[in-house]
Every structure is written in C-alpha cells, then in structure tokens.
Amino acid sequence: xxxxxxxDLIKLEVLGSINDKDRETLxxxxxxxxxxxxxxxxxxxxxxxxxxxxxELKHPATELKDKTAKKLYSIRDQIKAxxxxxxxxxxxxxxxxxxxxxxxxxEFQEEVTDNLVTEQIEIEEKEFAEVEEGFNxxxxxxxxxxxxxxxxxxxKEKSESESFFKQPEESEVREPVKQAIDKExxxxxxxxxxxxxxxxxxxxxxxxxxxxxxxxxxxxxxAVILIVASFFLK
Amino acid sequence: xxxxNSLTDAxxxxxxxxxxxxxxxxxxxxxxxxxxxLIKKIVTDKETSEEILSDVFVIVWRQIDHxxxxxxxxxxxxxxxxxxxxxxxxxxxxxxxxxxxNDDYEKEYMLPKLSPEIETFQLSDVMNKKEKVEKALKxxxxxxxxxxxxxxxxxxxxxxxxGKLNIPAGTVKSxxxxxFGKLMQxxxxx
Numbered sequence: 001x002x003x004x005x006x007x008d009l010i011k012l013e014v015l016g017s018i019n020d021k022d023r024e025t026l027x028x029x030x031x032x033x034x035x036x037x038x039x040x041x042x043x044x045x046x047x048x049x050x051x052x053x054x055x056e057l058k059h060p061a062t063e064l065k066d067k068t069a070k071k072l073y074s075i076r077d078q079i080k081a082x083x084x085x086x087x088x089x090x091x092x093x094x095x096x097x098x099x100x101x102x103x104x105x106x107e108f109q110e111e112v113t114d115n116l117v118t119e120q121i122e123i124e125e126k127e128f129a130e131v132e133e134g135f136n137x138x139x140x141x142x143x144x145x146x147x148x149x150x151x152x153x154x155x156k157e158k159s160e161s162e163s164f165f166k167q168p169e170e171s172e173v174r175e176p177v178k179q180a181i182d183k184e185x186x187x188x189x190x191x192x193x194x195x196x197x198x199x200x201x202x203x204x205x206x207x208x209x210x211x212x213x214x215x216x217x218x219x220x221x222x223a224v225i226l227i228v229a230s231f232f233l234k
Numbered sequence: 235x236x237x238x239n240s241l242t243d244a245x246x247x248x249x250x251x252x253x254x255x256x257x258x259x260x261x262x263x264x265x266x267x268x269x270x271x272l273i274k275k276i277v278t279d280k281e282t283s284e285e286i287l288s289d290v291f292v293i294v295w296r297q298i299d300h301x302x303x304x305x306x307x308x309x310x311x312x313x314x315x316x317x318x319x320x321x322x323x324x325x326x327x328x329x330x331x332x333x334x335x336n337d338d339y340e341k342e343y344m345l346p347k348l349s350p351e352i353e354t355f356q357l358s359d360v361m362n363k364k365e366k367v368e369k370a371l372k373x374x375x376x377x378x379x380x381x382x383x384x385x386x387x388x389x390x391x392x393x394x395x396x397g398k399l400n401i402p403a404g405t406v407k408s409x410x411x412x413x414f415g416k417l418m419q420x421x422x423x424x
Contacts, residue, residue, distance in 0.1 A: 011414040012407065016321065017385040017392050019403075042305075042352030047418055049310040049355070051386060052272040053364040054371050060270040060284050065262060068288040072255070072295055079295065083253060165259040 006033075007040050014044040065165075073164040243308035243356035251298045262291055264357055269316040275387050276320040286323055290316050293344065300345050307348055309355035314346035321389035363421070370420035378413035385410055 009026040012018040018026065030036050238246065238260040246264075249257030269290060274283040293315065294301075301311060322344065325332055333339055371379065384390045384398065392410070396403040 008411050011411050012392070015382075015385045015410060015414065016317075016389060017395070017406075017410055019392055038349045038351040042349035044414070044418065045314070045346075045348055045352055046307070046310050046355055047414075047421060048386065049313040050360055050363055050367050050421070051371075052268060052275070052313065053360065053367045055271050055275055057267050058271045058274055059267050060287055064266075064284050064288060065259075067284075068262065068291050069259075071288055071292050072258070075292065075296065079253060082296075082299075165255050 003035075003037055005029075006037050007044075010037070010041050010044050014041070014048050069164040076164075243358075244303075244306040244354070247298070247301055247306070247308050248303065250294065251301070251303070253295075253298075258291065258295060261294070265312055268357065269312060272313060273316055273320045276317065276389065277324060282323060283320075286320050287316070290319055293319070293340065297340065297345055300341065302348060302350075305348060305350060305352050306354050307352050309357050309360050310348060310352065311346050314348070315344060317386075318344045318346070324389055366421055370417050373420050374413055374416060378409060378416070381406060381409045382413050382417075 006026070006029050009018065009022050009029070012022060013026055238249075238257060241249075241260075243261075243264070246257050246261050250261060266287060270283060270287050273286050273290075274280070277283045277286060290312070294312070301308075322332070322335075326335075374382070381395055381399075384395045388395075390398065392403045392406045395406045399406070
C-alpha cells in the first residue's frame with residue numbers, strides 16, 4: 001500500500017475537506033491494509049484539534065451552565081432508560097439445560113432477587129434521605145433570600161436545573177419510595193387533623209345537642225305548666 | 235467538587251460514563267472555554283455558539299458509551315465533536331441540503347472516529363503547546379493559512395474553496411495537503 005497516498009488522504013479527511021471519491025478510496029485503504037498508517041491518522045487528528053489554541057480564549061456566559069443543566073434535566077427519562085437497560089444487560093443470564101438445573105437456577109435467582117431488592121431498598125432509603133437533605137438546604141437558601149412569594153416559580157425552575165448537577169440520577173429509583181413515604185405522611189397528617197379538629201367539633205356538637213335536649217325539656221315543662229294554669233284559671 | 239479537580243480528564247470521563255452529573259459539571263468547567271472559543275470562531279454569533287456548546291455537553295451525556303476508553307483521548311474527542319456540531323449548525327443555517335438530524339445522524343457524523351492508535355491528550359497537557367502552534371501557523375504562507383482556515387473554521391470542502399477562490403479544486407487539494415504537512419512538521423519540531 002502507498003503510505004504517502006494514505007497520509008495525503010488522511011490530511012483531507014481530518015480537515016473535513018475530502019471529496020466523495022477520495023473518501024471512498026481512503027475507506028478501502030482502511031479496510032484492506034493491515035499496514036494502514038493509523039498512527040499518522042491519530043497524529044493528524046491531534047494536530048487539527050490543537051489549532052484552536054492559537055485563538056484568543058473566550059468564555060461563555062455564566063448562565064449557560066444553568067441552561068445546560070436544564071437541558072440535561074429534560075432528558076433525564078432518556079438517561080434513566082439507558083441506565084435501566086445497562087443494569088439489565090449486566091444481570092447474569094444462565095442457559096437452562098435440564099429440569100434440575102432449572103430448579104437450582106430458580107432458587108439462585110430468587111436469592112439474587114431478594115438480595116437485589118434489599119440492596120435497592122437500602123440505596124433508595126439512603127438516596128431519599130440525601131434528596132430530602134438537599135431540599136432543606138434549598139429551602140433555607142430561598143428563605144434567606146426573602147423572596148419566597150415572588151420567586152417561588154422561578155426558584156422551583158432554577159432548583160430543578162441546579163439539582164441536576166447537585167443530585168446525580170435524581171429520577172432513577174427515588175420516585176416510588178418518595179411516593180410511599182409521602183402517602184404515609186399524608187395519612188399521618190390526616191389522622192392528626194381529624195384528631196385535633198374533627199374530634200373537638202364532635203364533642204362540641206354532642207354538648208350542644210345535650211344543651212338543646214335540656215332546653216327542649218324546660219320549654220316542654222313550661223308549656224305543660226301554662227296549660228295546667230290556664231285550665232285552673234278557667 | 236474538590237476531589238474531582240484532582241482527577242485526569244480520562245478519570246472524569248469514566249465517572250461521566252457512570253452518569254455522575256458532578257463529573258460532567260467538572261468536564262464543563264474545564265472544557266467550556268476552549269470549546270466555546272472554537273465554536274464562536276466557526277459560528278460567529280454569541281447566542282448560537284452558546285446553544286451549540288450546551289448541545290455538545292448534552293451529546294457527551296447521551297453518547298458517552300461511544301467514547302473510546304482504550305485510547306482515552308478526551309481533548310481531541312471533545313474538540314472534534316464541538317467542531318463537527320458547529321460546522322453542522324452552519325451548514326443547516328445555509329442552503330445546504332442535509333439529512334434529518336436524529337440519533338443515527340449524530341452517531342455517524344457528529345461523534346468523532348478517532349484512530350485506535352492515537353496518542354492520549356488531555357487539556358492540561360495541550361495548553362502547553364499554545365506557543366508552538368502559534369509559531370507553526372506563522373511559518374505558513376498567507377495563501378496556505380487562508381485555505382486552511384476556510385477548511386477548518388469555514389467547514390468548506392475542496393470544491394467550495396475552489397469556487398470561492400476561483401482556482402481549480404486540484405490546486406486547493408494540494409495546497410491543503412502541503413500546508414497541513416508543513417504544520418505537522420513545525421509542531422513536531424522540538
């Protein structure tokens with residue numbers, strides 16, 4: 001293979017100025033030749049990448065980091081799917097060949113699943129605690145700013161993007177645990193509310209019913225006395 | 235963040251591959267200025283440049299699986315990715331007809347395909363080469379420098395440069411090859 005020809009085509013490819021015919025030739029050279037100058041290709045790729053060093057360094061706006069974080073936050077579901085797929089791909093898969101092996105494998109998988117569930121619960125609890133801690137910190141910052149009412153929406157939006165960099169893989173496994181704990185908390189609050197407000201109202205209702213009964217009885221007695229009195233007067 | 239500061243670019247990339255968002259933030263802090271400088275040179279307007287820079291980091295996050303952890307050349311991978319993305323944006327803004335931008339297109343045309351035998355580069359090492367690069371560029375003739383700029387920052391192919399300069403495409407091709415070869419020779423000199 002003509003090394004010089006390869007290197008000449010490499011220069012054009014690396015610069016992005018190669019035409020279709022030359023690209024095809026270069027691809028053939030890459031596919032065919034064991035002695036393709038890969039080292040030279042790497043050197044030219046590195047050379048082209050250091051050209052921007054000659055430019056005067058410019059800095060992007062500081063707000064861009066937040067904007068980028070927001071963009072990344074918006075693709076969290078996509079990333080979650082990737083992470084899940086990765087986890088599934090990493091799980092051990094055994095080929096079942098006989099009935100006894102099948103049984104053994106089922107038992108083994110049950111054990112593994114149990115362990116995984118236990119581990120996952122521990123991780124979830126830990127991560128949820130961290131998230132809760134993070135929320136508290138954010139709340140304190142917001143209080144410190146004394147802009148609660150005016151900037152609550154703005155703050156929520158900002159904290160979402162900031163929390164992307166602060167809390168990796170936020171959406172991964174925390175939601176179900178958080179929801180379960182939320183449910184418990186809501187039930188507790190409801191019970192407390194019933195206890196403190198409704199029960200008190202029931203007692204006062206019962207008292208007023210009793211008072212009404214007494215009043216009715218007194219009115220009835222007065223009415224009876226009046227009837228009897230009018231009878232004697234006649 | 236202080237722990238991440240002491241890590242090499244390759245170690246940071248490894249953490250990014252584990253979807254560690256703090257590692258990505260560290261990568262952003264290190265690389266945003268150089269990538270933005272390059273993108274701004276290609277695209278020229280500030281707003282679009284920032285948009286592209288932001289997109290580059292989204293691509294890194296999404297396509298981290300395609301980074302070659304054997305060669306571990308973070309610097310060249312990121313700079314090439316930023317350049318590809320910026321050139322693509324310029325082409326889409328012009329009248330060029332391009333395929334729809336989707337995941338397949340991104341993998342094929344945006345993600346760098348670096349040589350398996352490439353030397354590992356990281357930002358801190360590369361910054362020391364600034365003076366050498368400037369000297370090497372000064373050694374080129376004005377015409378060589380111009381075609382190189384039209385190609386690298388303008389994203390023009392041979393026929394486009396030939397049309398712009400009103401010279402044969404063959405001449406452009408040889409000028410680019412000679413200029414790039416000379417640049418390599420000068421940079422390689424001790």
